[in-house]
Amino acid sequence: MRLARRYGIALVVMLLVWATVLYFCSEKLTNYDNSKSSSPxxxxxxxxxxxxxxxxxxxxxxxxxxxxxxxxxxxxxxxxxxxxxxxxxxxxxxxxxxxxxxxxxxxxxxxxxxxxxxxxxxxxxxxxxxxxxxxxxxxxTQYLPSGAALTSKDYFVSFAGKSRFGYRPPTSVVFLQSDCDTMSGREDYVKALMKHLPIDSFGSCLRNKDLPESLQKDYLNNLYSPELLRFLSEYKFMIAIENAACPDYITEKFWRPLIMGVIPIYFGSPTIKDWQPNNKSAIFVNDFTNPHKLVEYLNKVADDQQLYDSYRQHKLNYRKPISNKKLLHNLVTRQYHMGDSSPGAxxxxxxxxxxxxxxxxxxxxxxxxxxxxxxxxxxxxxxxxxxxxxxxxxxxxxxxxxxxxxxxxxxxxxxxxxxxxxxxxxxxxxxxxxxxxxxxxxxx
Structure with a gap:
């Protein structure tokens, strides 16, 4: 009798388990059928x-x-x-x-x-x-077209090549900006730099030179045009100051000079060092107490090929051009970036x-x-x-x-x-x- 009772209990448990499995399977099938037949x-x-x-x-x-x-x-x-x-x-x-x-x-x-x-x-x-x-x-990293753009030498100019332009000062700096009212005080800082260093300014902000005629028409909508990049790549430094200093707010101002092989003079995102290709890829305004101290360092870098090229290892280090694992992971996993011309991109x-x-x-x-x-x-x-x-x-x-x-x-x-x-x-x-x-x- 005791053995029969145990068999009975086991049978009831098995039936309950099967009933539960059948219930969930039927629910899954019902949900699948509903999803197939329902409107988007x-x-x-x-x-x-x-x-x-x-x-x-x-x-x-x-x-x-x-x-x-x-x-x-x-x-x-x-x-x-x-x-x-x-x-x-x-x-x-x-x-x-x-x-x-x-x-x-x-x-x-x-x-x-x-x-x-x-x-x-x-x-x-x-x-x-x-x-x-x-x-x-x-x-x-939406404004970085690809990792290949960082390592490519399409617009790369050697240190000697940048130094041979006699009509430019040894510490050649370019500023290209047409947004002239910013939270970051960009214009005030560039004005202060200009007191100590000649800067070629081509945008509507603080303009003192004109772009070549072929680039004047619509450069704001062609920020990565090959012709513009070739023109700017002859400079040693490019001012890259964002219009606002928010964590992770990084625009073409940072990526474009890196793509060209020009050293960015950067101010903006306080988290920028999390995203640079290597530990030494840009000169950061915040590392200097005032514009005069920054200019002193720019002059030093501009006169020293080894020091200058140490900021361009993403172009010159063939074995490991990008060491930043966070950036490399982002380039693989990100859902959107500019320059993608595929359908739905x-x-x-x-x-x-x-x-x-x-x-x-x-x-x-x-x-x-x-x-x-x-x-x-x-x-x-x-x-x-x-x-x-x-x-x-x-x-x-x-x-x-x-x-x-x-x-x-x-x-x-x-x-x-x-x-x-x-x-x-x-x-x-x-x-x-x-x-x-x-x-x-x-x-x-």
Whole structure:
């Protein structure tokens, strides 16, 4: 009897196990059938002023999504896409549906949309693509076309070749910039350098020379044109100062001189040394107490071939041109970079497919934080002589403070989850600024 009872219990357990297995298998099959028969997941671009009308079905690997900017499709959308430079403070899709992911693409510095850098705004997004390495789709090295571009000698000029141009000073420095109002105090720093060193400035900022006629027409949209790179590669140094100093915000200003074999004089991202090809690939403004000290070192490097070429090992070290493992890993794993002409390789298409994958495969409890777009409220600028401050720092500080106030208001409006317009937002912003209480919450 005892043996029969044991057999009975074992039989019941086996039946329960089989029933459980059959249940989960049937669920998997049902979900598979539903996914095959259901309509594609929809993503809606919300930002206005985008120059194209879009409504198409996109294949993103094994997934299919419908990408549209028809706002009438919002109720069906699983994801809402925002382009940072085109976000308007009075234009958000509220009330917000619980099932919808908000995704932010913003590759620029905060000068265009200052409220974006604040956590009060960022935490309302489930997916981000920014210059920060901590965003969901990082764009940190987007302006570096490839590792091969760093090691190629297509535009390389030897030290002797750079030194033979008698019409240029031995310490030849080029500045090419047409954005003349920056948070980093770029123009003020270059002016200070010019007091101690001749600098050829070809852009609209501090211009003292003209580009060759063939390069004048549209160089801003052809920053990596072979003709421009050949022209600039004859210089020993190139000023590479970003318009804002945010961690991981690295533009062509850093990569372009490295591609040419010109030493960058860099100021900008405080994390830049994490990304340089080797431990000694650029001369960093922050390593010097003032512009005069920097010029002294530039003169020393310009007169010493061995010292000069020690900054160009990514061109000269054939066995191991790039030693930075973080950079090498990024070049293999990154989802987007400029110069990719393959189908679906544009920044917007890459972002759309990344959000498509995220919406389908990722739980929506993760949210962005300040690391996803990490720019300081207080403008960071290159150190000048003595205690001198760049002329426009106060204006940028004021702009960032207004952006912080905007972010706090948006945070409260989003939590209220009711639709609002530009007039309502502006009225609340003006009220707080006039009352000097941007740091306090409101009963809106």
């Amino acid at each position: 997941v929809e993503l809606v671009w919300w930002s206005k002023h985008m120059s194209w009308t879009q409504d198409e079905q996109r294949q993103c690997g094994i997934h299919t999504c419908r990408i549209t900017n028809r706002r009438s499709r919002l109720p069906m959308a699983r994801g809402v896409l925002f382009y940072g430079s085109n976000i308007k403070t009075g234009d958000f899709p509220l009330p917000r549906a619980k099932h919808q992911v908000w995704a932010l693409l913003h590759e620029e510095s905060p000068r265009n949309t200052p409220f974006v850098s604040n956590e009060e705004f960022l935490r309302h997004f489930h997916f981000t693509s920014t210059f920060s390495r901590y965003s969901n789709m990082p764009l940190t 544009s920044l917007f298409e890459k972002f759309e497919c990344a959000v498509c994958y995220h919406v389908i495969n990722t739980a929506r409890n993760g949210k962005a934080d300040s690391r996803h777009y990490n720019c300081p409220l207080e403008p960071v600028y290159a150190r000048l002589e003595g205690q001198e401050i760049p002329s426009n720092v106060a204006d940028w500080r004021s702009m960032m403070e207004v952006g912080q106030c905007q972010a706090k208001i948006l945070d409260e409006f989003f939590h209220r989850n009711l639709r609002f317009n530009d007039a309502e937002f502006d009225a609340e912003l003006n009220r707080r600024i006039e009352a000097n209480n941007c740091n306090n919450s409101s009963n809106i």
